[in-house]
Amino acid sequence: MPWYLYLALKQLFPTGRWFSFFAFVSIVGVMLGVAVLVIVQSVMNGFGAEIRDKLVKTFGHVRIETGQIIYDPEALIEELEADPAVDVANQFAEGMVLLQFENRPSFPVVRGIDVNTEDQVIPIDDFVWGGTLDDLDDERIFVGSGLAKSLGLGVGDHVEVYSPLMLEKLKADEVLLPRELEVAGIFETGYGQIDGNTVVVTLRLMQELYALGDGVHGVMVNLKDETAAEEFAHAYSQTHERPLRATTWLDANQDLLFVLRLEKNVMFFIIIFIILVASFSIANSLLTSVVRKTREVGLLGAMGALPRDIGWIFALQGFIIGVVGTTAGMAFAFTALAYRNEFVHTLAKWTETEAALVRFYQFVNLPVRYMPKDLIIIGLSAIVISTLAGLLPAWRAARLKPSDALRNE
Amino acid sequence: MSEATPILSSLGLAKAFKGPDGVVRVLESVDLTVAPGESVSIRGESGAGKTTLLYLISALETPDRGELHWDGVNVMKKSASWRARRRGDFMGFVFQAYYLIPELNALENVLIARRLVGKVTPADRQRATELLERVGLKERLRHTGQQLSGGERQRVALARALINRPRLILADEPTGNLDEHTGDEVMDLLLNLTNEEQTALVLVTHNPTFAERTHRHLFLKAGEMQV
Numbered sequence: 001m002p003w004y005l006y007l008a009l010k011q012l013f014p015t016g017r018w019f020s021f022f023a024f025v026s027i028v029g030v031m032l033g034v035a036v037l038v039i040v041q042s043v044m045n046g047f048g049a050e051i052r053d054k055l056v057k058t059f060g061h062v063r064i065e066t067g068q069i070i071y072d073p074e075a076l077i078e079e080l081e082a083d084p085a086v087d088v089a090n091q092f093a094e095g096m097v098l099l100q101f102e103n104r105p106s107f108p109v110v111r112g113i114d115v116n117t118e119d120q121v122i123p124i125d126d127f128v129w130g131g132t133l134d135d136l137d138d139e140r141i142f143v144g145s146g147l148a149k150s151l152g153l154g155v156g157d158h159v160e161v162y163s164p165l166m167l168e169k170l171k172a173d174e175v176l177l178p179r180e181l182e183v184a185g186i187f188e189t190g191y192g193q194i195d196g197n198t199v200v201v202t203l204r205l206m207q208e209l210y211a212l213g214d215g216v217h218g219v220m221v222n223l224k225d226e227t228a229a230e231e232f233a234h235a236y237s238q239t240h241e242r243p244l245r246a247t248t249w250l251d252a253n254q255d256l257l258f259v260l261r262l263e264k265n266v267m268f269f270i271i272i273f274i275i276l277v278a279s280f281s282i283a284n285s286l287l288t289s290v291v292r293k294t295r296e297v298g299l300l301g302a303m304g305a306l307p308r309d310i311g312w313i314f315a316l317q318g319f320i321i322g323v324v325g326t327t328a329g330m331a332f333a334f335t336a337l338a339y340r341n342e343f344v345h346t347l348a349k350w351t352e353t354e355a356a357l358v359r360f361y362q363f364v365n366l367p368v369r370y371m372p373k374d375l376i377i378i379g380l381s382a383i384v385i386s387t388l389a390g391l392l393p394a395w396r397a398a399r400l401k402p403s404d405a406l407r408n409e
Numbered sequence: 410m411s412e413a414t415p416i417l418s419s420l421g422l423a424k425a426f427k428g429p430d431g432v433v434r435v436l437e438s439v440d441l442t443v444a445p446g447e448s449v450s451i452r453g454e455s456g457a458g459k460t461t462l463l464y465l466i467s468a469l470e471t472p473d474r475g476e477l478h479w480d481g482v483n484v485m486k487k488s489a490s491w492r493a494r495r496r497g498d499f500m501g502f503v504f505q506a507y508y509l510i511p512e513l514n515a516l517e518n519v520l521i522a523r524r525l526v527g528k529v530t531p532a533d534r535q536r537a538t539e540l541l542e543r544v545g546l547k548e549r550l551r552h553t554g555q556q557l558s559g560g561e562r563q564r565v566a567l568a569r570a571l572i573n574r575p576r577l578i579l580a581d582e583p584t585g586n587l588d589e590h591t592g593d594e595v596m597d598l599l600l601n602l603t604n605e606e607q608t609a610l611v612l613v614t615h616n617p618t619f620a621e622r623t624h625r626h627l628f629l630k631a632g633e634m635q636v
Contacts, residue, residue, distance in 0.1 A: 006521075007521070296508060302467065
């Protein structure tokens with residue numbers, strides 16, 4: 001081991017003691033910064049993954065649409081399912097209706113699904129309570145939880161549905177009779193935009209409401225490899241002429257995904273200030289150490305140390321603090337996250353907010369996802385910042401002339 | 410003794426410092442030759458330039474003029490890094506204020522001088538232990554500087570100065586911070602050990618009794634060396 005590394009280690013972890021007070025304070029500073037960063041980033045990754053998962057489950061991986069009615073969806077589905085990348089494809093129709101319950105109107109998006117194959121693309125039963133996909137028929141409807149709440153709806157209630165087609169009847173002075181449907185289930189995806197403004201009916205009912213005949217508005221595709229969605233959509237658009245177009249769940253939700261990424265990056269830059277503050281503490285302590293150890297620096301010079309090697313003693317202390325602080329911070333974060341649910345439940349129990357946690361955040365357990373890239377960025381940032389903190393003291397120490405340092409009183 | 414190449418020879422060393430009231434000429438022209446194994450004492454009044462002379466002959470300071478040779482090599486013609494490296498194994502230092510590294514124990518303090526010039530081997534550890542035993546610190550090997558008395562600290566510094574088997578020891582008032590009895594003990598050790606190890610010694614001291622115990626006694630006055 002080079003002597004300057006040996007002395008750097010000894011100044012942080014002196015003989016006869018676990019560590020110096022300076023080392024303790026500095027390492028704890030870096031450790032807290034790293035731990036908070038890892039915890040926040042991992043929990044945000046967890047929430048992000050949950051949201052992305054819900055987006056995929058409600059949208060499918062890719063949608064093939066024309067912007068018009070597709071009258072021969074079976075042929076399209078057959079062609080898509082012949083592609084080895086495709087796992088399953090399912091037709092759908094989507095539009096808006098006027099939905100009324102006890103004179104309370106709303107204008108939700110209505111999605112018509114093929115009840116025979118829908119659960120292969122979207123695991124709808126995962127979201128529905130008070131019923132299952134088997135309960136959905138041409139006389140029944142699933143209502144989003146937010147919408148049900150705003151209308152005061154429950155399973156078994158009857159709602160009236162008016163489609164845009166009825167406007168034509170109105171123009172022709174025909175009697176306007178709404179379609180009366182029974183609420184067969186309430187679904188909750190956890191994605192407010194859908195839960196507050198969507199109803200689900202059978203594809204056949206939707207075709208009837210919109211006078212589509214056998215036509216549909218599009219085909220939802222699930223791929224064998226979810227991550228290949230963009231590649232598949234690009235290839236599809238290249239090989240098929242307009243108006244056929246492929247839209248991935250990433251394209252359709254790019255605003256939300258951008259906000260999620262932005263939020264995570266902003267949090268990173270805010271929290272990294274903890275490490276920056278810790279680095280100033282390291283720099284300050286090391287500068288004080290250089291002043292305090294001026295005569296030792298002179299002694300080392302007298303014993304043959306080169307100025308740059310003397311500088312290394314202090315630069316390496318910053319680096320070592322960074323490495324030890326980062327390791328301790330990661331260990332602390334992993335431990336804290338391993339017991340996160342116990343902590344959250346205990347806290348919720350004490351503050352009597354356990355029910356609210358489930359109701360508002362749709363989770364019982366705090367979601368966490370470790371991303372190696374995040375851990376590497378956090379670790380490297382902490383080590384680089386700590387090392388930079390040691391450079392100014394190192395430069396000061398290296399500039400000390402041994403004879404002046406030895407004369408120092 | 411005088412037939413061999415001198416361990417140290419300086420010719421016409423001069424040094425001046427800029428002060429608030431102008432240039433202060435500390436050393437005018439100092440000639441000094443030390444033979445292998447020889448001990449030389451330098452006395453002089455406070456401010457006479459004794460410490461400056463030690464820093465000049467150890468190349469810690471650069472002279473304004475004059476020549477300096479270590480073992481026949483003209484030091485001033487060599488690079489700063491060469492001088493630093495050569496100084497590490499060519500000479501050892503004993504200072505008035507000991508300058509032990511507080512984070513290290515006695516054994517580690519001795520070995521740090523070895524680490525600076527190379528890898529520490531088991532033989533080095535053995536020698537460091539023997540040197541500390543020789544200076545009476547057999548029971549204090551694992552004690553840090555704070556756990557040692559002034560005399561014990563100076564003994565550690567003495568062992569540290571000798572660990573690399575230097576050709577020359579430079580001692581700057583080594584008993585200045587010690588009481589008379591302890592000072593006598595440390596001086597005995599310094600003279601005996603340098604004699605045993607055949608190491609030359611340049612001793613800066615105010616104490617005429619200690620100065621008398623060296624082979625040659627010099628006096629620094631008005632920036633020049635007097636016999």
